Amino acid sequence: MSDAINQAVADSVQKLSEVAPTAVLTNCLLWTGVAFITIIGFNILRPNIIYEPKAKYHTGGKTPPKISDGFFSWLPPLIHTKEPELLDKVGLDAITFLRFLRMMRWLFFGLSLVLVAMTIPVNVTQGLKLKPNKRDALSILTIRDVNGRYLYIHIAAVYVVTFMVFGAVWYHWRAMVRLRTQWFESDEYQKSFYARTLMITDVPKKLHSDQGLTQLLQQLQIPYPATAVHIGRKVGKLPELVDYHNEAVRELETHLVRYLKGGKIGKKRPTITQGGCLGMGGQKRDAIDHYTAKLKKTEAAIEQWRNDIDLRRAENYGFASLAAVPYAHIVARKMAGKTAKGTTVTMAPNPKDIIWENLNMTPAERTSKRMMGFVWLAVVAFLNTIPLLIISFLANLTSLQAYIPALSDWSGKNPRLASLASSILPPTISAIFGYALPIIMRWLSRYQGSTTHTRLDRAVVARYFAFLVISQLIVFSLIGVIFNSVQEVMAQIDKHASFQDILQSLNKLPAVVHKTYISQSNYWLNWLPLRGFLAVFDLAQIINLVWVSFRTHVFGRTPRDIREWTQPPEFEYAIYYSNLLFTATVGLVFAPIAPLVTVGCAVVFWLSSVVYKYQLMFVFITKIESGGRLWNVVMNRLLASLILMQLLMTLTIILRLKFFSWIWISTLPPILFVFAFKFWLTKQFDNRFRWYLPSDSVVKKTTVHSANADNSGQRLEKRFGHPALYADLFTPMLHAKMVHLLPQVYHGNIGQANTAMDEYDGKKMQAQVLPGGIKIAGIEQSDLEYDPALYGRDRGELDWDRMSMHSGHMLGNAVHYARDKAQIPMNRIQGYLQHGPSASTLNHHPEHIELARMDSRQSDAWPLLQPNASQTGGLDSVGSTPYEHPHQYPPGVGYDRSGTPVQRAMTPLGQQPMTPQQYPQGHHGQAPSGSYSGLQPGQIFTPPQQQQAPPPHHRGLSVNTFAQYPPQGHHLSPSMASLHDRGPSATGDYFAGPRATSPGPAAGYMGPGPRATSPGPGTGYMGPSPVSPHQRMGTPQQHFSPRSQRQPSYDQLRQYPGQQPSPGGYRQ
Known part of the structure; x- marks a missing residue:
């Protein structure tokens, strides 16, 4: 019986030895020839076809280098353009991708040299000891026939590969932290409004209003008050x-x-x-x-x-802008991984990055969809076994000839065709079926509740890569093992062996498993040339050119089609990262076992580096710039691939020497080294990679934006x-x-x-x-x-801040006071942060900066704190403070976002009341006779008591504006360094210590604390309620219809039951 089994296996091995080398060589020559023809075609068409759309749509510093019409003239710019110059032209996401390719090409180039020198001499020496009919040109290059003490060479190779990967990852991780810091400090990021904005999700229902969001931030005790808040609104259909x-x-x-x-x-x-x-x-x-x-x-x-x-209800998410970029990063870092009162506070993404339909999901809904998403993922994985079986069948075509006579006859008559079928069809079918997988993964990740496109990319990389490794590497290998095991059992059944004989023959199963996954390296040698060709195929963009030409001649092109088709396409980082990571995984897993696979991966990475550098410089653009955020995800997967290699080597030693030898234990330490290395990387680089951690000297130079600037044009509301x-x-x-x-x-x-x-x-x-x-x-x-300028606007390259006016310029020389720290003692700043502005601060300034109009440049130049100002004190009389009405909002009753009318006094004929500053001389602050300020206000509407507390207010509300950190306060207390690295201290850690109580109106606190009484008609103050020091500036929908300025008539006011005319003033 044993002789029958050995004969069947010998026949299969002999046929493989005849076909496998020829198939691999034929496949390699075929794809190399097709790639060469593609490159020639690209060089011919490039001067006549738009292969460089970025050269047209990017102006200024982002314009790529010029390329002449020469045959290979596109290569010199790729060679001479280095990373510092590219950073401004293509962005950090593209630089991160190119740096990943550079790391991979040099890493696999070094691995190829080392592994070929270490393992192939041993493999060849041991393989030549076998009979010629039991070996072939590829098998003698693998570990298949190595045994005994020679396996120590391959164990040593595992250690070498591990430490070479460690060195490459550490070197490029350090460079990425440096690049991320440069990106954080770049002018483009520092002037971006989203860079100093927080996103707050899962807000409790009772706080679904701008004022409720303000109250929530107060309860969270963030160290820096917000300059503006905005609660999302339901937009329905x-x-x-x-x-x-x-x-x-x-x-x-x-x-x-x-x-x-x-x-x-x-x-x-x-x-x-x-x-x-x-x-x-x-x-x-x-x-x-x-x-x-x-x-x-x-x-x-x-x-x-x-x-x-x-009239629409509020959503469960909102946004809050802070005065400076470092402030936002400090708060987000302190709140990272925490849920306070059920809410989550994170850095706000670029508004164009947000997936708005997922932002309002409740935690229960997100959990439910995440579970269903994994169920659908399992269904996709099960269905994917069908193409895997087809691929495995084609990959083992030679072995099946012994059991399928028709297949054996066809192979004998057409040996070259059979060789092509076994080498080309499996990787081609794999590529075709794999085309739809990333699309499915992206849809599933979006269905599961990803809130941003960049987070969606990270989820796609994680899941698509895991799917590729599990299905095409692990499951494919298991199918091959099962296939060969069943083959041996069938051979015994054909010889009419007893059941006991079949069970006894299973002791040879380890040898079958060992030879099966090693022989599958031939499949990956067929697969790698296809990967190299696909990279070159991307260079020519043949499918896109054929499709556009077909649509143009058959259906015609609308003006909109022409505009959209000539734009630079978006680069799918998630898909390219996943495919290249899987290529690296294949190269690492087979590195000590079949080093020829590693050599093939090195060739693929070198080709990819050239092709994708050209693509990112001249063709593709980044949809949403994330600052290289995918780097961390990619490096984690690379280290996971390293562990797979080590586990497979451990399995190989066990299968060769059984558990009786303790040599397999020597393969375990590298696995522990990977976990220790990952822990060290996290401690060393993670915080500096994720957050902006500037030094004190950089903080002093940071531009601080004022609440007036953020609220005047409702920038937060319009931007988010x-x-x-x-x-x-x-x-x-x-x-x-x-x-x-x-x-x-x-x-x-x-x-x-x-x-x-x-x-x-x-x-x-x-x-x-x-x-x-x-x-x-x-x-x-x-x-x-x-139009290039319009293209930049639509892509978000022109940030909202720069599209309007930079607040630092709008405030004139206000920043001068922020840098003059000698004028404001530190104890004054600490008192200001704890108690708000003092009465003397407000009364000694005739401009009253916090209540002044935004069109007064001089008022913003005064500091909120004077060197002689007291540390404590409150606002003595809000009603006596002059307040000017912005002319663009007429007096009367308007509506807030929840549909509740805003309570304002109405003057006859809708005219604007005079402020005390406008009274003629000699009236001593009393309204002159005949002025509208001296008249009793008309009917004051007080809505039915159905609104939740706190009541909603206008959008763009300033958060604790009177207690706001002054625009000049760059010198922080506690210092920036202490906020980053130190725990609770005597000076106060705003996230750790006892919760501060809300100050009353006497302290000048204008937020959702005890409600202040409104001034009566005798004061002449006809403005809005002093709950907010800012006038409601209207809504962003004013340009759609004048309904945003609607005012109810007296008859409309009388329709509300139980409301009587107010004797004057404001009722809350």
């Missing part, structure tokens, strides 16, 4: 309506271009079918009329939603409001040469007008006005391509 409208515009443009193709009316008007099933039944309608009517309805619905956003509230609605566009045919299309009177195009940054263009009011703009040939 508004995002769907905006997408529905824009999609209708695209459909209308497509049908118009097809109908008017070539500048003449088509023979038949385009139609669509609504209803029916599988193309049967339904009702045909005119496509142009259908989408035109759809636009009218959706535009009206969107306008109504935007006008009524004030839901994009559906501000998104530009598409205007239908048509080629200018087709516009004159529109009267024949719509059969009616069509007017003409100049319309401001949101797609062209408000540029006015000639448009045709349809009878229903829909405008169709005619786009000239010269305006078809995207």
Whole structure:
């Protein structure tokens, strides 16, 4: 029986020895030839095809180097452009990816040299001892036939690989920390509004208001008060309506271009079918009329939603801006990993990075979707076993010939074709089925509740990489082991062996397992040339060129298509990282076992470095800049791959020498070294990588923004409001040469007008006005391509701060006082942080800086603290403090975001009341006769007592503005270093110590503490309630409709039961 088994295995090995080397060589030559032809084609087409879109759409310092039209003239810029220059041109995310490729190519180049020198001589020497029919040119290069004390060489190779990986990771980790620090300190990041903003999620329901968010921040005792807060608002179906409208515009443009193709009316008007099933039944309608009517309805619905956003309920998330970037990082770092009162405080992402539909998920909903996501992931993994079985069947095609006579006959007649089938088909099928996997992974990660696109990328890298390793490496190897084990059992059954004989033969199973996963290195030698070709294939962008050409000639291109197709495409970091990480895993796992695989990985990484450097310099752009945040995720997976290599080597020693030899124990220490190295990396680099930790000297130079600047233009609300509230609605566009045919299309009177195009940054263009009011703009040939400046705006490269006005410039020389620390003693600052501004501070300044108008530059130049100011004290009389009304908000009763009317006094004819500063001389602060300030206010509306406490207030509310850290206070107490590294101290750790009680109105506290009484009519103060020192400046929807300035009439006020006219003043 044993002879029969050995004969079957010998036949299989002999056929493998004949086919495997030929198949690998054929596959390598084939893909190398195709890659060479692709490169030649790219060099021919490059001067005539747009292969460098970034050279057109990036201006200023981000413009890539010029390339001449020479055949290989694109290579010198890649060689001579170094990392410092690239950092400003492509961003830190691209630099991180290129640094990862550089680390991989040099690491595997070094590993190839060392492993070839250490292991291949031993492998060849031991392999040549076997008979020629039991070996082949590839098997003698592996560890398959090595035994005894020679295995110590391979164990030593494991230690060498481990420490070489440690050295590469440490070197590049240190460089990445340096690059991250440069990015944090860059002008682009420091001027970004999101860099000094916190995101607060899972806010308790009773605090769903701006004032509730203020109260929450007070309770959390953050060391720096916020300059503005904003609670999210439910937008309902508004995002769907905006997408529905824009999609209708695209459909209308497509049908118009097809109908008017070539500048003449088509023979038949385009139609669509609504209803029916599988193309049967339904009702045909005119496509142009259908989408035109759809636009009218959706535009009206969107306008109504935007006008009524004030009436919508608040969401469970909000944002708070701080005065400086270091302040936000300190607070976020202190709150990292903590949930206070059920809320989570983190650094706010770039607004364009937020996945808004996931932001309002409750913890229970997110947990439920996460569990269901893993269930769906398990289903995908199960379905993926089908292509794995096909791949395994093709990879073991030679072994199956002994049991399938037809296959054996076909292989004998067509040996070259059989060799190609066994070498090319398995990796090709793997690549085809693997194309949809990252798309599925991204959808599942988004379904599970990822709140940002960058976090989604990290989740995709983690899950897609794990899926590749488990399915294509581990499960594929197990399938091969099972396949070969079943093969031996079937051989015994064919010989009519007894069940006892079959069980006794299982003692040879370890040798079968050992030879199976080692022989599978041939599959990866076939797979690696395909990976190298795919990198070169990305360089030529053949699929994209063919698809664009097909759509252009068959369907025509709308102006919008031309604008979008000529933009630089977005680089899918998550997919490329995952695929390259899996390549590195294959190279590491087989490094001491089959070093030829490591050599192939080195070639792939060198090719990828050249190709993707060109792609990132001239073709692709980063969708959302995260500052290289994926680096940590990638390095963790690389170390996990190192552990896989060590475990496989341990298994190899055990299978070769059994447990009777203690040599396998010597393979365990490297595994412990990896865990210790990871722990050391975390302690050494993690905080400096994640957070901005500036020195005291850098903090003193940091620009501090004022609350007035953040609240005056509602910057926080506009920057972090839901994009559906501000998104530009598409205007239908048509080629200018087709516009004159529109009267024949719509059969009616069509007017003409100049319309401001949101797609062209408000540029006015000639448009045709349809009878229903829909405008169709005619786009000239010269305006078809995207404007570079507009492209930068839409991508978020022009930050909101720089699009308007930098607060440091707007405040004049206010920063001068912040840097003059000698004028303000430290005990004054500490007293200010604890008790707020003193009465003397307010009364000794005629400008009253915290209550002054924003258009007064001089007032912002005064410091909040004087050297002779007392440490404590409160606001003596809020009502006696002069307050000027911003002219853009009329007096009366408006509505806040929850739909509750805001209580304001109304003067006759809606005129603005005079402030005490405007009274004529000689009145001594009393309102002159005949002025509206001397009149009794009209009906004061007090809403029914149904609102929750604290009551909602206007958006953009300043957080504890009177207790705000002064704009000049760069010199911190406790110092920045102590806040970063020291625990609770005598000076006070604002996150650890007893919770401070809310000061009363006497202390000048204007937040959600004890409610202050409102001044009566005798004071002449007709402004808003002193709960907030800022006037409500309106809403971002004012440009949609004047409804944001609506005021109820006296009859409307009387409709509320139980409300009587107030004797004067304000009622809370």
